[in-house]
Amino acid sequence: MADDLLIKTLVVILASVCAISLVARLRFPAAGGYLLAGLVIGPHGLQLITASDEARFLAELGIIFLMFMVGLEFSLSAMITARRDVFGAGSLQVGFTVFIVTGIAALSGVSLSGAVLLGGAVAMSSTAITLKQLVDQGEVSSQQGRLVLGILLFQDLAVLPFLVVLGGWQPGGGSEPLGALRQLATATIALVAAAFICKPVFRTWLTWVARTNSADLFLLTVLLLALGTAFVGHVAGLSGPIGAFLAGMVVGESDFRHQVEDDIRPFRDILLGLFFVTVGMEVDPSTVVVAPMSVLSLLWQNV
Secondary structure, eight states, rough: HHHHHEEEHHHHHHHHHHHHHHHHTTTHHHHHHHHHHHHHHHHOOOOOOOOOOHHHHHHHHHHHHHHHHHHHHHHHHHHHHHHHIIIIHHHHHHHHHHHHHHHHHHHOOOHHHHHHHHHHHHHHHHHHHHHEEEEEEEOOTEEEEHHHHHHHHHHHHHHHHHHHHEEEEEHHHHHHHHHHHHHHHHHHHHHHHHHIIIIIHHHHHHHHHHHTTTTTHHHHHHHHHHHHHHHHHHHSSSSEEEEEEEHHHHTSSSSTTTHHHHHHHHHHHHHHHHHHHHHHHHOHHHHHHSSHHHHHHHHHHHO
């Protein structure tokens, strides 16, 4: 069992090194290298390895750490300052895309509810790929980076009311809009809690830990904050990454922001790379050839 795990780990690392070396020479993002590595070694490639539940779990941790670090860059004060980007540019992008795609789909004979569903799906972007590219280029704090992040945040927030409207159109789907409304209320409460309750608690906690002068204790505390808030977000009806993002926003207001970034960066990079490898393993090249646009759309939404 241990030998099998070691061999699989070596295969993933070797394939990633080769693929990233190739895309780096072509000046493509590293995420493309990880996707290529997963495609080559996966069940639809050389069949050297499959994406197990354990691998998917670790890959999900990569997204959690990524969102936590983005939250560090996009603090609560920055969120308030960038409200035009979030609600202005975000609503414009989502509204315009949904309107255009819904109109085209409706004219093509698709039902109104189906057309709106298609429009909403097209309006959503790949948060993982976009944010990783911004982080790699060091543009999260730039003007264009904050604009993109604001749009991504609005897209995440727009999912809940979108489900409310769509659920109301479904036959016998009365419970779906109620569930989405509860999630929307939970998200609002979480934002208020992050602003007024978690901020002083986290700051006091990190200050106490820093006074112990224990690097191990500080690192474990940071991991506990990121994963603990992700778990709370999941239990509350939000996604784990959104919970981690809110925690990152709170910690970003403290004096320990840069130390936290340095401690958590290695975990983020390794696990996020594994995330893209597992996504690549799910791609069937034969399906891509038959229906390339459908596959790209589904892959983009799942990432």
